[in-house]
Amino acid sequence: MGTIVSLNISREKGVNKEPVDSIEVKVDHGMVGDAHAGDWHRQVSLLAEESIDFMRNKGLELDPGAFAENIxxxxxxxxxxxxxxxxxxxxxxxxxxxxxxxxxxxCAIFKQVGDCIMPREGIFAKVIVPGTLHKGDNLDVLP
Incomplete structure (x- = not known):
């Protein structure tokens, strides 16, 4: 079991995502209000805090959403x-x-340190069951 540390959206593409406390997600869409939402296979992006820590250890100050991850x-x-x-x-x-x-x-992070984790460790998902996600929610891997 894991935890949702941050939920992040942006109204336009090409900018860092900003944290929100909760967000509605819809089937065939993704996160309501996010510029990357749409009827495609990459409706929602996820990245582990542990992966972000790897980049922080290279001397970067990074907030959730810096890699444009939604969750x-x-x-x-x-x-x-x-x-x-x-x-x-x-x-x-x-x-x-x-x-x-x-x-x-x-990306800007790659240009700074010569590495970026999103290409290898970021994952993408589509919404199967709609509802609301909240910062701090448990996130389980289903059997």
Whole structure:
């Protein structure tokens, strides 16, 4: 079991996401109010706090959302979960659809330290069961 450390959205693409306390998620859409939402396989992005700590240890000051992740988690090794794995807070169900992604022309973090974790450790999911996510919710890997 893990925990949702932060929920992050942005109204436009290409900017850091800002934390919110709770967010509604919809099937065939993703997070309501987020610029990356839509009817595609990468509706919601997740990144582990432990992965962000790896980058902090390189001397960066990073807040949740700095990698444009929608959900920052703690206690789950997200990058090791296979595609098709489902995660739930007891209401919402997300299904992992992609692990990692290509970096956009070298993001600002990559340019600073020569490394970025999102391409290898960020995961993407689609919404299977809609509802509301809250900062601090437990996040379980479903059997």
């Amino acid at each position: 920052t988690t703690e206690g789950i090794d997200l990058a090791k979960l296979p595609i098709g794995t489902r995660l739930s807070n007891g209401q919402v169900v997300l299904e992992i659809t992609q692990i990692g992604k290509k970096c956009h022309h070298g």
